[in-house]
Amino acid sequence: EAGVTQFPSHSVIEKGQTVTLRCDPISGHDNLYWYRRVMGKEIKFLLHFVKESKQDESGMPNNRFLAERTGGTYSTLKVQPAELEDSGVYFCASSQGYGYNSPLHFGNGTRLTVT
Template identity: 90%
Template sequence: EAGVTQFPSHSVIEKGQTVTLRCDPISGHDNLYWYRRVMGKEIKFLLHFVKESKQDESGMPNNRFLAERTGGTYSTLKVQPAELEDSGVYFCASSLREGLLETQYFGPGTRLLVL
């Protein structure tokens, strides 16, 4: 079974540019999460989709971040315009809908560097 995949693996952009990250969850997983780890800090939650609906977006830092999950399959996270503090590793995770406590499986991450 294929795991969670993310694209690109690395991205280097200049401040003010736009970047779009993609996540393909494990097939059949309705839950999809985005997390971010900035240098020296812990992994932090950004948002949670159930199928195509945003269940919880309390971790989104500001309105420069836009996440979508069209058709309840893959998801994109767009940063526009990017700022220096957006640099970090962006992880996607997916899980089955198993009630209140499900196992989240993580992708390899996208390493974003904003110069």
């Protein structure tokens, strides 16, 4: 089975520009998560989709971040306008079920650099 894929793998943009990150989960996985790791620190939860609905978006840092999952398949995370502190690695993960017994499958991440 194909794993979780993220695109692009790297993105370099200038402060004030817009960037859209994409995540394709494993087929059939209803649960999709976004995480972010900034400057070698903790990997922090951003939000959780169940199908197309946002189950939990308590980790979204501010309203410059917008996540969507139209149709319950792939998801996008848009940052507009980007700021320097948004630099980091953005991970997407998916799981078939929800809860501790449903392992998360992670993508390779998108490394975002805002200059």
